[in-house]
Amino acid sequence: MATPIIKINQLSKVYRVYNTPGDRLKETLSITKKKFSSDFHALNNISLVINKGETVGIIGRNGSGKSTLLKILAQVSTPTTGSVHIQGSVSAILELGAGFNQEYSGLENIYLNGTIQGKNKEQMNKKLNDILAFADIGDFINQPVKTYSSGMFARLAFAVAINVEPDILIVDEALAVGDMKFQAKCFRKFEEMKTKGTTILFVGHDVSSIRKFCDKAMWLHQGKLVAFGDTLGVTAEYMEFMNSEESEQPDIKALDEEGLSDVEPAEMFSEIKIDAINRWGSHKNSIKSVALINEKGRSTTVFQHGETVRIILKFTLPENIDLLHFSAAISIKNTMGLDLIVFTTHDEKNTIFESTSNEIELTFEFVNYLTEGDYILVAALENRKGIQPEYYDFIEGVAYFKSIATKQLFGVVHTPYRILLNKEVNLTSGK
Ligand SMILES: Nc1ncnc2c1ncn2[C@@H]1O[C@H](COP(=O)(O)OP(=O)(O)OP(=O)(O)O)[C@@H](O)[C@H]1O
Structure with missing residues (x-):
């Protein structure tokens, strides 16, 4: 049974913002209590529950409120309204150097x-060897920390934070400054x-590390909680938002019982972008729009491996053409331009165009x-009479999408397959 360890209830953090330093003084001295400031919501009405042993990755653009939330959870900042209940000890690595005395040596700071x-x-004497081994900063441990590089700071801060064996570990930006080897070491830790049951919250700067290590992901945008729940779903929505050009505002909906937000499709059909890589043909502009729809019926540009994809193509049938050999096609290319998959109505011996109206939706x-990986969608209307297709309208880059997977898959495509053991091998040693 899940045991709540952090309960956040209608949490808001409001900063008072002044245009000039003088305004602050004017406001303090004003007899009529006139306001010279405006309120800025760094966090806006956040409610969620984190269970014991969960690993939660926090994502969001710069300034979305990630650090503010972690500071409140680490109790170095207080909520303006709302409440936070924490059942256990917290160890946090917030801004680099926070909690360190610059004049003290690394050892004294431990x-x-x-x-x-x-x-x-x-208790600390017992942990010292492990801390020194993890920090791995050699003789610098006896130098004042003001002489440390940001990487050295991160190593020491991390080494201390994990070795005090907290119930909850909070990591803000420490991982971002470490080198690859240090990051790998941290993730192993x-x-x-996690195996021991520690609850971990960290700000993830790349979605793949969150996918690898987190049970849940939390997406903040302009101080609001956009989504909280299953890592793959939340990060997919976030990537889609970050990749979309019209991504000014994500859909912020009330969270359902499982904590996942229900984001409706914004606009199903996108007009053909002028920034397509290439467009040519004798009847250019016949293709009107395209929509990429996932299994849930939502318009998206991120698909999971194994998910059913629907690509809806709207076009006007070109005039005065050889309908018998007319074909509508889509293909998927990798970013190097190689055709990976091609689907055409011609190859399916489809004769649907003979009796339909001029406005077609397939x-x-x-x-x-x-x-x-990243993929390019191509749409084409073509004449397939000869060996080589002749194009009425051909668009390379009619849309772009990502494919994501829950586990590492090798190769370009990974289809379902079976492995059969044809001859049983006896692996036990004989007498
Ligand atoms: N003391 C403060 N006074 C006024 N505004 C503040 C203060 N601290 C933070 N903010 C504002 O609150 C917002 C959220 O900041 P926060 O540092 O939590 O964002 P973040 O998501 O951690 O960003 P980043 O990814 O850049 O670290 C920002 O717009 C920031 O400018």
């Missing part, structure tokens, strides 16, 4: 931080702590077996 975490000298439905 003990200082231990005291802040409620550990006495004896995360796994170890759906191409298939299962996405593409491995993780």
Whole structure:
């Protein structure tokens, strides 16, 4: 059974913002209590529950409120309204250098931080070797921390934070400054702590690390909670938002019982963009629009591996053409321009065009077996009479999409398959 360890209820953090430093003074001195400031909501009515042992990745653009939330959870900042209930000890790595005395040596700071975490000298003595081994900063440990690089700071802060064995570990930006090797070491440690039941919250700067390590993801935008729940779903929505040109405002809906927001499709059909890589043909502009729809019926540009994809193509039948050999086609290319998959009405011996009106809407439905990556959609109206198609309208880059997967898949496509053991091998040793 899930045990709540962090309960956040209608949490808001409001900063008073002044245009000039003088305004602050004017407001303080005003007899009529005139306001010279405006309120800025860094966090706006956030409610959620994090269970014991969960690993939660926090995503959002710069300034979306991630650090503000973590500061409140680490109790170095207070809510303006709402409440936070935490059942357990918290160890946090917030801004680099926070909680460190610049004049003290690294070693002295280890003990200082231990005291802040409620550990006495004896307890810290026992952990010292592990801390020094993890930080791996050699003789610098005896130097004042003001001489440290940001990477060294991160190593020491992380080494202390994980070795005081907190119930909840909060990591803001420390991971972003470390090198690849250090990050890998930290994530290995995360796994170890996770196995022991530690609850971990970290700001993720790349979605793939969140997918790899987190059970849940939290997406903040302009201080509001856009989505909280299953990592894959939330990060997919976030990537889609970040990749979309019209991404000024995500759909912020009330969260359902599972904590996932129900984002409706904004506009199903996108007009053909002028920034298509290429467009040519004898009847250019016959293709009117395209929509990419996922299994839930939502318009999207991110598909999961194994999900059913529907691509809806709207076009006007070109005039005075050879209808018998007319074909509508889509293809999917990788970013190097190689055709990976091609679907055409001609190859399906489809004669639907003989009796239809001039305005046509076709759906191409298939299962996405593409491995993780970026893909280009091509749409074409063509004459297939000769060996080579002749194009009425050909658009390379009619849309762009991503394929994502829950596990690492190799190759370009990963189709369902079976492995059969034809001859049983006896692996036990004989007498
Ligand atoms: N003391 C403060 N006074 C006024 N505004 C503040 C203060 N601290 C933070 N803010 C504002 O609150 C908003 C949220 O800031 P926060 O640092 O939480 O964002 P973030 O998501 O962590 O951003 P980043 O990814 O850049 O670290 C920002 O617009 C920031 O300018």
